[in-house]
Amino acid sequence: MPNSDYFKSTALALQRDGYAVVPDFITPMLATELARECNAQNLASLLTPAHVGHGMQRQHAELIRGDHTNWFNPLAMSVVQTAFWDQMQALRRSLNQRLLLGLDAFETHYALYPPGSRYRRHRDRFRDDDLRVLSMVCYLNDDWLESEGGALRLYLPALQTDAPETEIFRDIFPHSGTLVVFLSAEFEHEVLPATRNRLSIAGWFSRRA
Incomplete structure (x- = not known):
C-alpha cells in the first residue's frame, strides 16, 4: 500500500x-502480477473491443479507439485485482479528505492496446452525465x-492559446507502476500508437448521483 506521501503528493x-x-505508485511485484493476469485474459479472449459512449449511444468505435478491455467485477475479483482495488479506495478516501471532492464510487478495467492502435482525442466525462470527477x-x-511510443498525450487547458498550432500538451509514457x-x-x-502491446488499468472516480 502506498504511504501517505504518495497520497499527499497526488492531492497537491x-x-x-x-x-x-x-511513478511507482504500485509495487513492481503487483504491477507484474496484474500484467500477467491481463495477458492471460487476452489469451483467453476475455478482453473485448472497447466501446465509446454509454446508454443508447454506446457503440463499437474501431476508428476512435483500438483497445481491448475487461471490467473488474467487485463481487468476483482476483487476489491481485483486490490488492489494486484496495489501493484505489485508499486513494479515494485520502483525496476526499484532502480536497473534499465527494468521490463516492470507482470503476475500472484492464486495457490492452495492440501495436498500432490508439484512442483519439477526447474527454472522459459524457455530455449528458457529469458524475465522473477523476480519471x-x-x-x-x-x-x-x-521510442516504442504509446504515450498518453494530456492537453493542458490552462496553458492553451488562441493558435491551434501552439497547443500545449504533456506526453506521459506508460512505464510500469506509474499512476x-x-x-x-x-x-x-x-x-x-505503440510498437508493442500496451497494458494498463483505466478507471474513474465518480460522485454520488
Whole structure:
C-alpha cells in the first residue's frame, strides 16, 4: 500500500495542476502480477473491443479507439485485482479528505492496446452525465522505451492559446507502476500508437448521483 506521501503528493498536484503523475505508485511485484493476469485474459479472449459512449449511444468505435478491455467485477475479483482495488479506495478516501471532492464510487478495467492502435482525442466525462470527477490510469509495462511510443498525450487547458498550432500538451509514457489521475471534465487526452502491446488499468472516480 502506498504511504501517505504518495497520497499527499497526488492531492497537491491535483490541486495545483488538475492532474498528477506518480511513478511507482504500485509495487513492481503487483504491477507484474496484474500484467500477467491481463495477458492471460487476452489469451483467453476475455478482453473485448472497447466501446465509446454509454446508454443508447454506446457503440463499437474501431476508428476512435483500438483497445481491448475487461471490467473488474467487485463481487468476483482476483487476489491481485483486490490488492489494486484496495489501493484505489485508499486513494479515494485520502483525496476526499484532502480536497473534499465527494468521490463516492470507482470503476475500472484492464486495457490492452495492440501495436498500432490508439484512442483519439477526447474527454472522459459524457455530455449528458457529469458524475465522473477523476480519471485514472495505471501502467503495467516493464522496460518501456520512449521510442516504442504509446504515450498518453494530456492537453493542458490552462496553458492553451488562441493558435491551434501552439497547443500545449504533456506526453506521459506508460512505464510500469506509474499512476496518472486528472480531472475528467477538464482534460482532453489521447493515447498514441505503440510498437508493442500496451497494458494498463483505466478507471474513474465518480460522485454520488
